Amino acid sequence: xxxxxxxxxxxxxxxxxxxxxxxxxxxxxxxxxxxxxxxxxxxxxxxxxxxxxxxxxxxxxxxxxxxxxxxxxxxxxxxxxxxxxxxxxxxxxxxxxxxxxxxxxxxxxxxxxxxxxxxxxxxxxxxxxxxxxxxxxxxxxxxxxxxxxxxxxxxxxxxxxxxxxxxxxxxxxxxxxxxxxxxxxxxxxxxxxxxxxxxxxxxxxxxxxxxxxxxxxxxxxxxxxxxxxxxxxxxxxxxxxxxxxxxxxxxxxxxxxxxxxxxxxxxxxxxxx
Amino acid sequence: xxxxxxxxxxxxxxxxxxxxxxxxxxxxxxxxxxxxxxxxxxxxxxxxxxxxxxxxxxxxxxxxxxxxxxxxxxxxxxxxxxxxxxxxxxxxxxxxxxxxxxxxxxxxxxxxxxxxxxxxxxxxxxxxxxxxxxxxxxxxxxxxxxxxxxxxxxxxxxxxxxxxxxxxxxxxxxxxxxxxxxxxxxxxxxxxxxxxxxxxxxxxxxxxxxxxxxxxxxxxxxxxxxxxxxxxxxxxxxxxxxxxxxxxxxxxxxxxxxxxxxxxxxxxxxxxxxxxxxxxxxxxxxxxxxxxxxxxxxxxxxxxxxxxxxxxxxxxxxxxxxxxxxxxx
Numbered sequence: 335x336x337x338x339x340x341x342x343x344x345x346x347x348x349x350x351x352x353x354x355x356x357x358x359x360x361x362x363x364x365x366x367x368x369x370x371x372x373x374x375x376x377x378x379x380x381x382x383x384x385x386x387x388x389x390x391x392x393x394x395x396x397x398x399x400x401x402x403x404x405x406x407x408x409x410x411x412x413x414x415x416x417x418x419x420x421x422x423x424x425x426x427x428x429x430x431x432x433x434x435x436x437x438x439x440x441x442x443x444x445x446x447x448x449x450x451x452x453x454x455x456x457x458x459x460x461x462x463x464x465x466x467x468x469x470x471x472x473x474x475x476x477x478x479x480x481x482x483x484x485x486x487x488x489x490x491x492x493x494x495x496x497x498x499x500x501x502x503x504x505x506x507x508x509x510x511x512x513x514x515x516x517x518x519x520x521x522x523x524x525x526x527x528x529x530x531x532x533x534x535x536x537x538x539x540x541x542x543x544x545x546x547x548x549x550x551x552x553x554x555x556x557x558x559x560x561x562x563x564x565x566x567x568x569x570x571x572x573x574x575x576x577x578x579x580x581x582x583x584x585x586x587x588x589x590x591x592x593x594x595x596x597x598x599x600x601x602x603x604x605x606x607x
Numbered sequence: 608x609x610x611x612x613x614x615x616x617x618x619x620x621x622x623x624x625x626x627x628x629x630x631x632x633x634x635x636x637x638x639x640x641x642x643x644x645x646x647x648x649x650x651x652x653x654x655x656x657x658x659x660x661x662x663x664x665x666x667x668x669x670x671x672x673x674x675x676x677x678x679x680x681x682x683x684x685x686x687x688x689x690x691x692x693x694x695x696x697x698x699x700x701x702x703x704x705x706x707x708x709x710x711x712x713x714x715x716x717x718x719x720x721x722x723x724x725x726x727x728x729x730x731x732x733x734x735x736x737x738x739x740x741x742x743x744x745x746x747x748x749x750x751x752x753x754x755x756x757x758x759x760x761x762x763x764x765x766x767x768x769x770x771x772x773x774x775x776x777x778x779x780x781x782x783x784x785x786x787x788x789x790x791x792x793x794x795x796x797x798x799x800x801x802x803x804x805x806x807x808x809x810x811x812x813x814x815x816x817x818x819x820x821x822x823x824x825x826x827x828x829x830x831x832x833x834x835x836x837x838x839x840x841x842x843x844x845x846x847x848x849x850x851x852x853x854x855x856x857x858x859x860x861x862x863x864x865x866x867x868x869x870x871x872x873x874x875x876x877x878x879x880x881x882x883x884x885x886x887x888x889x890x891x892x893x894x895x896x897x898x899x900x901x902x903x904x905x906x907x908x909x910x911x912x913x914x915x916x917x918x919x920x921x922x923x924x925x926x927x928x929x930x931x932x933x934x935x936x
Contacts, residue, residue, distance in 0.1 A: 401821075427823025439818035441811050452811045456823040458804040477802070516822065 351379030360409035387577035402426035432522035442502035453519025507538035527559040624782030626888020631844040633868040633880040642833040649734035651862025658845030665695040692754040703838030752849035867916035873926025
């Protein structure tokens, strides 16, 4: 545990709240391979938390543990004060955890708008029969309300002009943005971004960084992101976990991490760089 | 008016009606294909099974009678009651939902994220299983299905056209009912898939399993839902075809007639299934009247649809309304 029992104030003056997720001594094994070795850290409300590390460090495995996709071999995951048991993938979404994927998982045949609307599914209450009634039962009104929220997100991410375009036709950078929009539509308590800048050019990276910061600022969304690009991570995040070979080698503010000897070794002191 | 025009008009009308029946079968294929990318080989057998079950329940047949009799030496055939048509239909819908749940639990659950061809093979297996299971459950004799739908020539159309042209059109009442039912069914399904949250979830699942899970969609629920709806559509098709030509094994072969309809309309479009059905229904009847019978020795109805489908495959492989295949490199 860190010493900040009731939150802290970031360098740019944002108030960060209490712990919403705590990873306690997580170990993850696939047969004989140890992907994660006894890692503990916490995620606080409203912060941007990064997990970085060289290739094969176990970052994606860690994200999958957070998202409930993997069940840790040892250790506990606490979310909002409750120990989390094994869950089905769709139950994770219903807990308020949304995510994007490293290699984009959108519904290519559907329009941008429909894609983002799927993000609202967990919030839609009308059952099958109520929807058959449509106007009488208020299902139409409910759909309108969801649509309004989605339009706000579309405005926010500046994708109004592609609203009706099938996602399959969009260029890579825009797809990433649509995926972010869909995740946001779920109004998540915790937003997981798996390499949000992977494969982007400089301009797209700058856009995406701005959106991530804006999302955090505007909606107060807690964000956990994995990223390769060190520069981006250091600019974006409030606190950073550094992993190498499945172990945690550093944890703290970007400045602390940058000056950590283990981290410097992991990134600079090995032959592959 | 020359006779040939009148004949052609009558044949066109009848073709439209027949087309609706083709479309009803094609609809079942489209639903499952849209929702899971599976070409459901078992759709025809599903219609047969639904019709068998409906007749069985309505007539108060004892299910598995032959099996029970063979094992116990008794001679059960029927319960001492008959069930009203509407109740029997509702019960059959229930049976189809249970069947959907069993299909999901026994087959689909184990095939998440498998290639479509694997799922296709699984549906072939399902088709043969269901065919035999239907026989064991309800017997293999030819049954008549009567749920009280009007049948025979529509007198009104006959007399109206007779007064207008001096030639009465023959239109079967059953075909008219089938057309109305099909229109209602398509309207309902289109609204469902475009505007309801389950409809959207359904399209999402068809597109990408992983992404669907990440937004909180339960794959298993959606699959049960889809197969239940497909079972319901199969029941409707089974009722219409069964009322027309009796409930027997050949009912499952109507699936073959649905194939050219799908190639024309596109595998992913509900309106496409209807338009495709109508084009084939009218096309094969008119072709027979105008070209087949006078010049080709007749019986062209048997192959016309397939040739038309082949032509479509060459020039427009996604069908009239199918989704364009989008590939980016």
